Amino acid sequence: MDPFTMTLVVICGLALLGLPIGLSMISGSVVYMAMRGQDMGLVAERLLNSMFTGYVILAVPLFILAAELMNVGSMTDRLLRFCNALVGRFRGGLAYVNVVQSIIFSGMSGSAFADAAGSGRVISNMMTRNGRYSRSFAGALTASSAVIGPIVPPSIPMVLYALISNASIGYLFLAGILPGLLMGLMLMIVVFFTARRDNFPVEEPVPLRELPGVTARALPALMMPVVLLGGIYSGAMTPTEAAAVAAAYALLVSALLYRSVSLRQLYHSLVGGARSSVAIGMLIAGALVFNYVVTAENIPEALRVALSGYDLTPLQFLLLVNVVLLVLGCLLEGTAIILVIVPVFIPTANALGVDLVHFGVVVVVNVMIGLITPPYGLLIFIMQSITRAPLRALIRDLIPFIVALLIALAILTLFPDLVLWLPRRFGYAG
Numbered sequence: 001m002d003p004f005t006m007t008l009v010v011i012c013g014l015a016l017l018g019l020p021i022g023l024s025m026i027s028g029s030v031v032y033m034a035m036r037g038q039d040m041g042l043v044a045e046r047l048l049n050s051m052f053t054g055y056v057i058l059a060v061p062l063f064i065l066a067a068e069l070m071n072v073g074s075m076t077d078r079l080l081r082f083c084n085a086l087v088g089r090f091r092g093g094l095a096y097v098n099v100v101q102s103i104i105f106s107g108m109s110g111s112a113f114a115d116a117a118g119s120g121r122v123i124s125n126m127m128t129r130n131g132r133y134s135r136s137f138a139g140a141l142t143a144s145s146a147v148i149g150p151i152v153p154p155s156i157p158m159v160l161y162a163l164i165s166n167a168s169i170g171y172l173f174l175a176g177i178l179p180g181l182l183m184g185l186m187l188m189i190v191v192f193f194t195a196r197r198d199n200f201p202v203e204e205p206v207p208l209r210e211l212p213g214v215t216a217r218a219l220p221a222l223m224m225p226v227v228l229l230g231g232i233y234s235g236a237m238t239p240t241e242a243a244a245v246a247a248a249y250a251l252l253v254s255a256l257l258y259r260s261v262s263l264r265q266l267y268h269s270l271v272g273g274a275r276s277s278v279a280i281g282m283l284i285a286g287a288l289v290f291n292y293v294v295t296a297e298n299i300p301e302a303l304r305v306a307l308s309g310y311d312l313t314p315l316q317f318l319l320l321v322n323v324v325l326l327v328l329g330c331l332l333e334g335t336a337i338i339l340v341i342v343p344v345f346i347p348t349a350n351a352l353g354v355d356l357v358h359f360g361v362v363v364v365v366n367v368m369i370g371l372i373t374p375p376y377g378l379l380i381f382i383m384q385s386i387t388r389a390p391l392r393a394l395i396r397d398l399i400p401f402i403v404a405l406l407i408a409l410a411i412l413t414l415f416p417d418l419v420l421w422l423p424r425r426f427g428y429a430g
Contacts (some may be wrong), residue, residue, distance in 0.1 A: 003035035004297050021336050025286030032293045059159045061277035062243035068269040069250035072261055075221040079104055082218035089205035092195030098123045102145035103184045124387055132201050136393035139383035144401035147368040152180035157364045164343045167356040169239040170232055171423040175361050179412050186404040220253045287339030307348050314352045318413050321345055329370015337367050355430045358416040365409050
């Protein structure tokens, strides 16, 4: 067995035995070094050099901490009241609130899991209270709307994509705004028809005279995306510095303005953020080491040559990538796909003239859809544990939302100008 094949066998075998995928990739890479007779110090050197020079990686734990602080404070509750005042009066109002709060919350956390476990938990409980919505529908909609989280900036997956592609994080963030809104619109269309078919309840409308007060109470939370994006695109902050500002802003608003964070809650937020950061950090470390193996085997160049033999157009290449990533999304965790699989496609994308910002958005949308596709969709299991809905019913109610998101993905793939329109307004030359 050649060293690379043996490496893949070790990684897959250890992962199937329950070892975290990051440690599995490091172990497989060590086996590769040993079989090639290379210095084992290369593993540590590759890891440390990549980590210490990867300033952008620091944004990941900071955005995670910001999301944790928002969840323990009352920022989420105030945002939900604001969303309810806007769209709660329509039939199926809480379902629309679910989508709108995800769009707003996504401008703060950058994580689908933070969205689902934070504001998603609250809104799904509101929907199922007194049996107004089925648990399976509430869970399916919450999981689907949480997918928007990493599309609208800030976005942890886009930070990771920028790490392996050298694409501009600022332009990637801008490119995600319209796609995120499109995905929200597609979900609302499904809600519209489902609400009329199943005769969903109509919430008691919030009187217009109360709207200014509700907006004022939610305004500090609503200003967070404005502060972050304004700082990035004015040149005052780098995206990594913006992540630090996000964490500090969430803490100051929750603790000083809303007075809703105790020292115990702050401690639990720090611990929860650290645990999530370590889990992602270990995966990044494993991917960085394994990427050395992939590069040493010249796999990206071999793939580029193989694909060039088929004389693919850029659109055909993107459609092929969509199929591959959607299939892998059913089986693998999204971060692993971005860090391990996507780098193999980037040389071919460059050779075909595919814009890397557009490609990054298409990749992230694919990976996020993978979070709600069985059998490995992590958001399915998160929402099943929150709502206690039968897994079969939850997956059944997910199907219309998955179809809607696939339609949005097709639109984004076929019309790159839709993705790149906003970055070009800010000087992007792509």
